[in-house]
Amino acid sequence: MDEYISLDYGSGGRKTAALIQELILPRFGNPALNSLGDGAVLPGAEQLVFSTDSFVVSPLFFPGGNIGKLAVCGTLNDVAMAGGEPKYLSFSLVIGEGFPTKDLVRILDTAAEEAKKAGVSVVTGDTKVVEKGSCDGLFINTAGIGVLKRPGLASKAIRPGDAVLVSGPLGNHGLTILLARHPQMLEAELMSDCANLAPMAAALYSLGEDLRVLRDPTRGGLATVCAELAESAGLGIELEEKALPIDPAVRTACDLLGLDPLYSANEGKLIAIVSADKAEEALSLLRRFPEGKMAAVIGEITNDHPSYTVLKTPWGSGRLLTALAGAQFPRIC
DSSP states (O other), X not given: OOSSOOGGGGSSSHHHHHHIIIIIHHHHXXXXXXXXXXXXXXXXXXOEEEEEEEEOOSSSEETTEEHHHHHHHHHHHHHHHTTEEEEEEEEEEEEETTOOHHHHHHHHHHHHHHHHHHTOEEEEEEEEEEOTTSSSSEEEEEEEEEEESSTTOSGGGOOTTOEEEESSOOSHHHHHHHHHHOTTSOOOOOOOOOOOOHHHHHHHHXXXXXXXXXXXXXXXXXXXXXXXXXXXXXXXXXEEGGGOOOOHHHHHHHHHHTOOGGGSOXXXXXXXXXXXXXXXXXXXXXXTSGGGTTOEEEEEEESSSTTOEEEEOTTSOEEEEOOOOSOSSSOOO
16 A cells, blocks of 8 residues: 555555455454345345445536436445345435525535436435535435345356356446546547446346346456456456447447546446346346346456456457556546
8 A cells, every 4th residue: 555545546546456465354343244245135034135335536527427326326226236126315416605595505406316217215314515626516426225135246156168248338327427527538429328237237137147236337447347356256258349339439448548438437337247148148138127238248247368368359369357457537436
């Protein structure tokens, strides 16, 4: 660990992992936390899934949503990726002095609409107002509780030969936030993919044990999630570059700015690893939803190069994908 915490420690990549492994787990570690999933499965008469997240995105409003939509959908997605059906949310605000009331109303309306559409209730929360300069406008913390519907989703369930799927085009959210924050960099028609993934995840639960693991590739993007899964499972992941769905506008923007869409954040996409026999069925399930129309099989699990992820290019070469080393984008969630 460095002497001071830099923005790189919030990237979702290697430095975030170091912060968790070196500072947090030694102090709070327990079986539920140590798995480092999107949510924790809690024991009881009815098993629950619990997750929490904080949202500090800048700007607060962006094409495709705002911080209110992001806060609700982000926590619903974390519960769903852990195998849960979201039921309840907490919703807490840290508001900077002088924040426009009309903007707060817009954000709350959006958050309330997303919760209502998802069929979840906001049952508790908190509000703090801090002195001007102590908070960049508005921060939101949410926590979600759901009922476990598909137990056992974990990297240890992955098997050689399994298929790797993604529910749609990659990288839209990260590029949208970057260009909304710095519009002078490039003119591009981009929109965040921010969406509630719980319905798509619930459809995949029907695959039973053939559904091995779910992840939403937020900070660090597809490449970081796959690198973490390969390392955790002790197996290799091979991705086919030509199979990756990427919007032309995202690809062009990344090319012009020298960025990699595989490390760009997503807020409305899921990665599913399923048995090879169920890959086509999983695709069919995903494509029933508007957000899953461009779902694709993008790779497979292999015994080769254990613990590493390799991107196979159309020219037959391979590129090693590692976890994001620093912050590629500013405050994307």
